[in-house]
Each structure stands twice: as structure tokens, then as C-alpha cells.
Amino acid sequence: MDNFTINGPRVVFKFTVGDYTVRITETLFNSWIVLIIVSLLVIWLGSRLKKVPVTKKQAVAEMAVNFMNKLVDDNLGIGLRLYYAPYLAAVFILILAGSLLSLFGFRAVPSDVSFTGTLAIMTFFMILYNKIKYNGFGGYLKGLASPAVLTPFNILSEFATPVSMAMRLFGNLSGGAIITSLIYAALAGASAAVYGLIGIVADNYYFSFLQVGIPAVLSIYFDLFSGVIQSYVFIILTLAYIKNGKE
Amino acid sequence: MDYSNEALLNAQAIVLAGQAIGAGLALIAGIGPGIGEGYAVGKAIETIGRQPEIKSTATSTMFIGCAIAETTGIYGFIVGLILLFANPFLKYLGQ
Numbered sequence: 001m002d003n004f005t006i007n008g009p010r011v012v013f014k015f016t017v018g019d020y021t022v023r024i025t026e027t028l029f030n031s032w033i034v035l036i037i038v039s040l041l042v043i044w045l046g047s048r049l050k051k052v053p054v055t056k057k058q059a060v061a062e063m064a065v066n067f068m069n070k071l072v073d074d075n076l077g078i079g080l081r082l083y084y085a086p087y088l089a090a091v092f093i094l095i096l097a098g099s100l101l102s103l104f105g106f107r108a109v110p111s112d113v114s115f116t117g118t119l120a121i122m123t124f125f126m127i128l129y130n131k132i133k134y135n136g137f138g139g140y141l142k143g144l145a146s147p148a149v150l151t152p153f154n155i156l157s158e159f160a161t162p163v164s165m166a167m168r169l170f171g172n173l174s175g176g177a178i179i180t181s182l183i184y185a186a187l188a189g190a191s192a193a194v195y196g197l198i199g200i201v202a203d204n205y206y207f208s209f210l211q212v213g214i215p216a217v218l219s220i221y222f223d224l225f226s227g228v229i230q231s232y233v234f235i236i237l238t239l240a241y242i243k244n245g246k247e
Numbered sequence: 248m249d250y251s252n253e254a255l256l257n258a259q260a261i262v263l264a265g266q267a268i269g270a271g272l273a274l275i276a277g278i279g280p281g282i283g284e285g286y287a288v289g290k291a292i293e294t295i296g297r298q299p300e301i302k303s304t305a306t307s308t309m310f311i312g313c314a315i316a317e318t319t320g321i322y323g324f325i326v327g328l329i330l331l332f333a334n335p336f337l338k339y340l341g342q
Contacts (some may be wrong), residue, residue, distance in 0.1 A: 171321035172321065236311050
């Protein structure tokens with residue numbers, strides 16, 4: 001366990017503005033990479049569209065848009081897709097691409113609580129706005145105090161919404177990263193033990209052959225499956241909260 | 248607070264041991280989501296066996312339910328992480 005540490009996001013570079021030092025962390029840097037990749041992808045998918053799709057590219061783009069539109073239609077009813085689908089699609093693709101970035105050896109963007117907290121607070125204010133829009137401000141306050149005994153708990157659960165959304169995403173992604181790095185450290189130790197059995201003295205530069213292939217199986221679960229499911233759950237929960245406020 | 252060197256080391260050892268035990272206890276929170284998710288998945292499989300035509304709806308609903316049920320386990324996990332890696336109680340020794 002000597003070679004195993006868990007760090008927060010590193011500071012990639014920093015610069016000074018006046019007296020204030022701006023630190024660009026790994027999370028911020030990686031999210032810039034995600035933004036560039038996603039923007040280029042979306043610009044490419046959205047260019048040169050025809051009325052009737054003839055290219056595979058346009059079919060894929062329409063499939064993605066239809067997926068999000070259908071999700072909004074199924075949950076909130078027909079006619080609201082223009083209000084909600086763009087924001088939800090943006091959040092979905094940001095979390096998805098940010099967590100899939102860990103497949104390429106970068107630190108996953110959602111394994112930083114400041115990123116997930118930002119998304120959760122934005123979503124929280126969106127939910128709040130929709131509740132007030134559909135019920136009126138008085139109706140919203142009335143809903144908070146509907147069983148009068150439970151008013152403090154209702155107010156508490158309002159503020160528990162962003163915390164639980166942020167912590168769910170953060171815990172899943174960072175937990176996967178920690179378990180993956182634990183597995184790597186354990187496999188390095190195991191291959192050193194195998195080298196010791198056959199009489200080779202393993203120094204720091206030996207090739208730990210057990211690390212080949214075995215972590216990929218876990219990576220399918222922790223990087224691919226967990227990232228996709230958690231980003232889907234995030235937008236589904238947003239939809240569920242909006243739907244709750246609408247009724 | 249003022250400690251001699253040896254007393255400080257002993258106090259640190261006690262704090263670190265307490266943090267390790269606390270982290271282990273916090274991860275007991277994983278039992279609840281484990282049981283709950285297993286129950287949910289079992290029920291979903293029963294439903295799919297009875298009505299195979301709603302397989303996709305049942306599966307996606309089950310995943311969402313599982314992710315929500317996981318929340319309490321994740322809270323325990325985060326508390327365990329903070330105890331293990333952030334050492335929040337060492338500062339009370341007055342260093």
C-alpha cells in the first residue's frame with residue numbers, strides 16, 4: 001500500500017491576476033477538453049442537414065434529439081420539449097462525456113464535488129423556478145406547509161435535493177476511480193510476488209504483467225456502465241422533480 | 248493544549264485508530280442498499296417473467312430505482328472517504 005495515495009484534482013497551472021492567484025485544476029482543464037470535443041461533435045453533426053435524412057450522420061443526430069424529446073414528452077407531456085430538452089441534453093452530454101474521459105486516462109470530471117455541485121445547484125434553481133411558475137409563489141409556500149406539522153421537514157427536504165443529486169454523482173464516479181486504482185496497486189503487488197517466486201528481484205522498473213487486461217473488465221463497469229447510468233439518472237431525476245412540482 | 252512528544256504521538260495514534268474504525272463502521276451503510284437493490288432486481292425479473300413485453304420499461308425503471316436506493320450507501324461511502332483521507336479530527340490536537 002506504499003505506492004497508493006488518493007488525491008483530489010491536481011492544479012494543472014496557475015496564473016496571477018493582480019493579488020489573486022487563479023488555479024486551474026484538473027477538473028476545469030478536463031471539462032474544457034470535454035467542451036471542445038462536444039462542441040466540435042455537435043457542430044459536425046448539425047451541419048449540412050437535409051429535410052429528408054440521406055446520410056448516416058444525420059440519422060444519428062436525429063436519433064439523439066428524438067431520444068431527449070421523447071423523454072421529455074413521456075415524463076412531462078406533449079408540447080414542453082422546447083423548454084426542457086436543450087438544458088437536459090446539455091447536462092446529459094456533459095456528464096456522459098466527462099465520465100467517459102476516464103477511459104482515456106484522464107481524471108473523470110464528475111469525480112470532483114465542485115463540478116457535480118455546480119450542476120446540482122443549477123438544476124435545483126431550475127426545479128424551484130418551475131415549481132413557482134406552475135403553482136405561483138403562494139402555492140409553492142402552501143405546498144411547503146401542507147401538513148403543518150411537517151413544515152421543517154419539507155423545508156429541509158427542499159435543500160436535500162441538490163445535496164443528494166451532487167453526492168450521488170460524485171460518490172459513484174469517485175468510488176469507481178478509487179476502486180480502480182486500488183485494483184491497480186493490488187495487481188502491481190501481486191505481479192511483484194510472482195516475480196519473487198520465480199527468482200527475479202523486482203525493482204521499480206519491472207513490468208507488472210498482471211495489470212494487462214484485468215482492469216479493463218472492471219473499467220467496463222466503473223467507467224462505461226456507471227457513467228452512462230448516472231448521467232441518465234441525473235436527468236431522469238430532474239424530470240421527476242419538475243413533474244412533481246407541476247402536479 | 249500542551250503535550251509532551253510521547254503523549255502527542257499516543258493521542259495521534261488514538262485519533263487515527265478512531266478514524267479507521269469509524270470509516271469501517273460508516274461502510275456498514277452498504278448493507279441497506281444491497282438488500283434493497285437485490286429485492287428491486289428480483290421483483291423486476293419476476294415482472295419480466297410474467298410480462299415479457301414490458302421488458303424495456305421494467306428495466307429502465309428498475310435502474311432508476313436502484314440508483315436512488317443507492318444514495319444512502321453513497322452517503323456512508325463519502326463519510327468513510329472523508330474519515331480515511333481528509334483526517335478531519337487531527338486538528339483538535341492543537342497542531
